[in-house]
Each structure stands twice: as C-alpha cells, then as structure tokens.
Amino acid sequence: MVGVTDPAIVDVVVLVEDTALGSTSIQEIKNNYLIPTLEHFNGGPATDVEFASLETSSTYSIVPFRASDCMPDPPARILGPFTSTKKILTIFDRLKFSGGRGAYLIKVNEQANMFTCKLTYLNLSSCTFGY
Helix, strand or coil: CCCCCCCCCCEEEEEEECCHHHHHHHHHHHHHHHHHHHHHHHCCCCCCCCCCCCCCCCEEEEEEECCHHHCCCCCECCEEEECCHHHHHHHHHHCCCCCCCCHHHCCHHHHHHHHHHHHHHHCCCCCEEEC
C-alpha cells in the first residue's frame, strides 16, 4: 500500500534585491525560481486561504533589501512570516525595484546581522534561502 506523504513543515525565507538592478529580469526570476520553489515547499500551487497557525505549518517570509541610497529608510525589512504562498507572491509583485545607485556602499554584514537577530527573535528553527 502506498501512503500519501504531506510536505514537511519548513520555514522559507526569500531574500530579494529590491533595486533597479534586478528589475530587468524579475519576471524570469519569479516564474523560473520563486514560484517553483514555493510550490515545492507548499506541496502544490499557491492558495488564497491563510488559515494555519505559525506553530503547526510551514511559514514563508520575504526580505527585500535595498542599496544605501534608500536612507533614511532601513536597507532591509522582514515581511512575514505568513502561512500562505499567495501572500508572498502578492508582496513580491508590489516591490518597487528602483534605486540602487549607492550599491557600492551596501554593508551586507550589517544586514545579515539584523536579519539573524530577527530570525532568532521569531525562533525559526530552519530557513531556506532562495530568489
């Protein structure tokens, strides 16, 4: 007898550069990488219903980061966690993909430290990074 297996419970974090540098290929990235990755971890296509609790289901977060020319706004922010992959796709579509002239001034270590501190606060046990 063959049993049906449910997808594993995971915490997926999507890091995306929210600058004009990525705007030319953003649809290709979304269609060829983001959607298949979310479908894999979701166990199927995106759904509109967000009804599960964060403790008992997979969660999805998106972290758009920008170049230092975005100041005084923070260079990165965490959106989520959500239990709906449809919500992540909606947020991804609303990103501006502008700016980036100060990309050479980005301090990636500072952004990574802020992100790690936030993940520790959320107590996420495992993370998957993707585009």
